[in-house]
Amino acid sequence: MAAGWRSGPLRVARTRSERFGGLRPRPHGRGLLLAARSVHSFGMAEPLRVISLDAFGRVRRVARLLPGRVFFDPGARWVVELPAGRPAPPVGMALQVVTRPSPGAGGRVCWHT
Numbered sequence: 001m002a003a004g005w006r007s008g009p010l011r012v013a014r015t016r017s018e019r020f021g022g023l024r025p026r027p028h029g030r031g032l033l034l035a036a037r038s039v040h041s042f043g044m045a046e047p048l049r050v051i052s053l054d055a056f057g058r059v060r061r062v063a064r065l066l067p068g069r070v071f072f073d074p075g076a077r078w079v080v081e082l083p084a085g086r087p088a089p090p091v092g093m094a095l096q097v098v099t100r101p102s103p104g105a106g107g108r109v110c111w112h113t
Contacts (some may be wrong), residue, residue: 005089007031007082010097031082033097038072039079041065047084052076057095062088 010031011018018032041048044067052060052073063075064084071079082088089095 003047004026005087005095007080007095008086010080010100028041029083031080031086034068034081035077037074037076038077039065040070041067044068049084049086051080051081051082051088053078053080053095053099057097059089059091062091086107 006025008029008031010033013032015021028061037052039050047067048065050061050063050065050071052062052071052083053074054060054075055077057078060076061073065081
């Protein structure tokens with residue numbers, strides 16, 4: 001994973017409903033960025049790749065989250081949910097959210113670079 005790692009399109013979970021719903025039942029190729037320390041995969045039909053970030057955007061942990069499980073990182077400030085097949089950044093890599101116009105995604109899509 002070189003410095004050019006990208007998550008692919010991400011939606012930002014802004015409401016309680018968006019945070020609770022996550023990517024259920026399938027991610028359909030997109031990811032989700034949540035201001036959280038934990039996420040669950042209840043109601044998911046397939047596993048997720050979960051990446052926790054500290055307050056500075058540095059990768060703390062990377063995990064494969066099976067359906068019906070909980071991921072918790074007490075030191076996290078953000079969690080990224082991705083389809084399980086996506087490659088993960090290395091632990092310790094600093095990520096940055098870059099917004100780009102996207103007509104079909106509420107006006108913006110976030111990418112990590």
